[in-house]
Amino acid sequence: MGEFGGEHHDYGDSAGHFTTMISLSRLPESYDPGCFFILYLGIYVTLDNFATVSFSGLRRHGSTAPYRPQEPMQPSSNRPSGSPPSVILQR
Secondary structure: OOOOOOOEOOOOOOOOOOEEEEOOOEOOOOOEOOEEEEOOOOEEEEOOOOOEEEEOOOOOEEEOOOEOOOOOOOOOOEOOOOOOOHHHHOO
C-alpha cells in the first residue's frame, strides 16, 4: 500500500475503473468520523459508518482521520483503510 490520508493521486489505478470506498468505522458516538475529499470536484463526504464513495483515484483526493474528544481512547475504536490492487481489476 502507499500513501493515504493526505492529498494524493493513486497513480497505479486503472483509467477505466472507479475506486469505491466504504467506510466501516467502529467509533464511539462522541468521535467525529472525519471526512473524505474529492478535491477536483470540490466536495467532501463525512465518513459515517457505511458511507460509500465512488471516484477516480487518478484524480486528487484525500481524507482526515477520525477525531476523538479529550477522553481516553477506547480500544475497540478503529477505521480500517485499503483498496484492492489494480491487477485484480485488470484480469
